[in-house]
Amino acid sequence: MKRAEGLARAQTLLHQAQHSVGEREALEEAKLFLMQLLDQYEQMSKQLEELETKALSFLELIPYTKHMLAIKGIKSNAVAGILAEAGDLSQYQHGNQLLRHAGLHLCEDSSGKHDRSRES
Numbered sequence: 001m002k003r004a005e006g007l008a009r010a011q012t013l014l015h016q017a018q019h020s021v022g023e024r025e026a027l028e029e030a031k032l033f034l035m036q037l038l039d040q041y042e043q044m045s046k047q048l049e050e051l052e053t054k055a056l057s058f059l060e061l062i063p064y065t066k067h068m069l070a071i072k073g074i075k076s077n078a079v080a081g082i083l084a085e086a087g088d089l090s091q092y093q094h095g096n097q098l099l100r101h102a103g104l105h106l107c108e109d110s111s112g113k114h115d116r117s118r119e120s
Contacts, residue, residue, distance in 0.1 A: 055080045064089065 056076050059065045068079045083089070085102065092098050 052076070059083075 059069070059076055059080060062083065065079055065083070068074060068082075069076060086092075086098055089098070092101075
């Protein structure tokens, strides 16, 4: 295809597109829908900020959360999630108990002499 033919065809397509039916209504509806989605996003962002502020204020009431938040890489959302699931951490004698509660204790102490699955 020669360059001049491509240009003429592009101009023809542009001319036809300018006179096509229903283009303006769909464009206005799309703009309205996009504006509604942006409004919803702004509302949800504000709600999320409010919830994070409230959660942080509740975390400040718990004595040992300051130590948890001081650990590099742990954010307030993670601390809130841990405490919501585990409850009062003072009830655990060892960190492995918390891991077992969460289903994350992957190590088992065993000499290999006894089959623990048959003991229960």
